[in-house]
Amino acid sequence: MGIDPNPFAGDGDAPIGIFDSGVGGLTVLRAIQRRLPNESLIYLGDTARIPYGTRSIATVVRYAVEDAAFVQSQNTKLIVVACNTASAIAADELERRCSVPVLSVIRPGARNAVRATRNRRVGVIATEATIASGAYEKAILAADSEIEVVSRACPLLVPLAEEGWIDHAVTRAVALEYLSDLGSGRIDTLVLGCTHYPILRGVITGVVGDSVHYVDSGEAVAEEVALVLKSRNLERRARSEPTEKFYVTDAASRFARIAELFLGRPVGSVELVGLGA
Amino acid sequence: MGIDPNPFAGDGDAPIGIFDSGVGGLTVLRAIQRRLPNESLIYLGDTARIPYGTRSIATVVRYAVEDAAFVQSQNTKLIVVACNTASAIAADELERRCSVPVLSVIRPGARNAVRATRNRRVGVIATEATIASGAYEKAILAADSEIEVVSRACPLLVPLAEEGWIDHAVTRAVALEYLSDLGSGRIDTLVLGCTHYPILRGVITGVVGDSVHYVDSGEAVAEEVALVLKSRNLERRARSEPTEKFYVTDAASRFARIAELFLGRPVGSVELVGLGA
Numbered sequence: 001m002g003i004d005p006n007p008f009a010g011d012g013d014a015p016i017g018i019f020d021s022g023v024g025g026l027t028v029l030r031a032i033q034r035r036l037p038n039e040s041l042i043y044l045g046d047t048a049r050i051p052y053g054t055r056s057i058a059t060v061v062r063y064a065v066e067d068a069a070f071v072q073s074q075n076t077k078l079i080v081v082a083c084n085t086a087s088a089i090a091a092d093e094l095e096r097r098c099s100v101p102v103l104s105v106i107r108p109g110a111r112n113a114v115r116a117t118r119n120r121r122v123g124v125i126a127t128e129a130t131i132a133s134g135a136y137e138k139a140i141l142a143a144d145s146e147i148e149v150v151s152r153a154c155p156l157l158v159p160l161a162e163e164g165w166i167d168h169a170v171t172r173a174v175a176l177e178y179l180s181d182l183g184s185g186r187i188d189t190l191v192l193g194c195t196h197y198p199i200l201r202g203v204i205t206g207v208v209g210d211s212v213h214y215v216d217s218g219e220a221v222a223e224e225v226a227l228v229l230k231s232r233n234l235e236r237r238a239r240s241e242p243t244e245k246f247y248v249t250d251a252a253s254r255f256a257r258i259a260e261l262f263l264g265r266p267v268g269s270v271e272l273v274g275l276g277a
Numbered sequence: 278m279g280i281d282p283n284p285f286a287g288d289g290d291a292p293i294g295i296f297d298s299g300v301g302g303l304t305v306l307r308a309i310q311r312r313l314p315n316e317s318l319i320y321l322g323d324t325a326r327i328p329y330g331t332r333s334i335a336t337v338v339r340y341a342v343e344d345a346a347f348v349q350s351q352n353t354k355l356i357v358v359a360c361n362t363a364s365a366i367a368a369d370e371l372e373r374r375c376s377v378p379v380l381s382v383i384r385p386g387a388r389n390a391v392r393a394t395r396n397r398r399v400g401v402i403a404t405e406a407t408i409a410s411g412a413y414e415k416a417i418l419a420a421d422s423e424i425e426v427v428s429r430a431c432p433l434l435v436p437l438a439e440e441g442w443i444d445h446a447v448t449r450a451v452a453l454e455y456l457s458d459l460g461s462g463r464i465d466t467l468v469l470g471c472t473h474y475p476i477l478r479g480v481i482t483g484v485v486g487d488s489v490h491y492v493d494s495g496e497a498v499a500e501e502v503a504l505v506l507k508s509r510n511l512e513r514r515a516r517s518e519p520t521e522k523f524y525v526t527d528a529a530s531r532f533a534r535i536a537e538l539f540l541g542r543p544v545g546s547v548e549l550v551g552l553g554a
Contacts, residue, residue: 048336049326056528059325156447159436170450177447251333
């Protein structure tokens with residue numbers, strides 16, 4: 001599938017496009033909005049096909065390409081792949097196909113982890129597909145081959161976050177099962193390699209400890225977005241209120257309900273779009 | 278989308294087709310295989326689009342119609358909708374479109390619950406979409422309008438079962454959170470309204486109690502399949518070994534791994550097919 005060139009690519013007043021497999025990428029949207037409060041944003045959650053984290057490489061690439069094509073068609077000046085699984089598996093393919101800059105969360109997250117670690121032992125927690133791709137490990141080792149990377153798939157954390165069991169004994173027990181051996185100095189830096197995990201940071205900190213440096217890939221990519229917009233002279237200069245728009249591929253009302261949990265505020269209207277059908 | 282008529286519809290030696298959103302329907306396959314050991318079976322798991330239980334009605338109908346069209350195209354003599362969510366939402370549409378008999382799990386499960394209850398208080402546990410559809414409740418009340426139905430969505434049980442945490446403290450804690458008020462005589466019959474739940478029966482029984490009658494919709498539909506085949510003279514009479522064949526829409530090796538957990542034995546080859554792309 002080709003992605004048509006975007007005539008708005010050079011227009012600083014155009015929105016930044018963000019896509020994710022579902023609602024989790026709102027933690028990335030929130031980070032970008034904090035860092036760049038004057039930017040307009042559009043967000044696509046592929047809720048008809050979430051989760052990506054248990055799917056095959058070929059399927060994740062296909063879904064991500066369709067997501068990016070939609071986001072680019074909305075006249076965005078830059079695309080952020082908020083989904084760690086899509087970033088881990090499809091980043092190169094998306095950069096090749098899109099006519100606007102595409103930033104994914106893996107490299108900024110890995111870079112921040114390399115900067116933060118002192119003892120050169122870094123943990124990465126993510127979905128099955130992200131861990132299986134080895135993308136964080138490769139990106140970290142490319143920057144510093146002496147770092148020991150401890151990777152851990154935590155598949156139950158996503159459904160727990162979506163169920164809203166943010167500060168719940170069950171979620172603590174699950175975190176303990178997955179992460180207890182990462183405490184006590186085994187690592188000094190932990191990459192939260194899934195967009196859902198920042199909202200579980202309290203529970204994760206409870207198991208892994210306060211002295212560990214936590215890397216939120218959403219915050220890391222927000223910093224990168226700011227740098228790219230500045231270097232390309234693409235910052236939004238309009239004085240009008242920036243806009244935000246939400247699209248999903250299924251179940252808009254469920255999205256709106258869970259979105260509030262992730263953003264800490266209600267979202268406006270959520271529009272349903274069809275992809276890949 | 279039309280579903281082409283099936284020239285094998287009247288051939289008793291043709292296989293029974295079973296479809297599900299993923300691996301959970303294997304509990305239905307197992308029940309059918311136990312009840313009808315001489316029947317050949319084909320199984321489709323729509324692993325590229327699982328889970329159905331959190332999706333909208335329109336999307337579940339579309340996915341189920343595509344699944345049924347594939348299963349029918351494999352020259353099956355009868356189709357079993359193993360997925361409770363698809364059964365709850367798309368059964369009528371599938372019956373209308375298919376040229377072979379289509380049996381879904383809701384009605385047989387509801388009927389067995391109505392037969393089993395003595396105090397006329399029946400619980401139903403299922404996915405969000407199945408509960409929201411009210412399908413079990415309607416089917417139970419249609420048979421006996423005096424029954425009190427207590428419905429409960431248990432979204433975390435599916436990912437826990439798929440993670441293989443079958444007999445795990447976390448799963449017990451989740452079951453307690455969802456189900457503790459269903460014990461102590463509140464109900465005397467509980468419908469396990471999701472194909473994943475039979476493998477969690479030990480944990481569920483631990484919370485709801487031994488004296489409750491548990492309805493496995495897979496076993497209920499297996500009984501119905503036997504009746505329909507007999508009444509239509511469609512039983513397989515060949516003396517050769519019956520065959521089984523597995524198809525998935527994504528991640529065949531992950532399916533094979535989890536399938537073993539559900540069937541208690543390895544599955545043979547798993548073939549990847551594309552649907553709806």
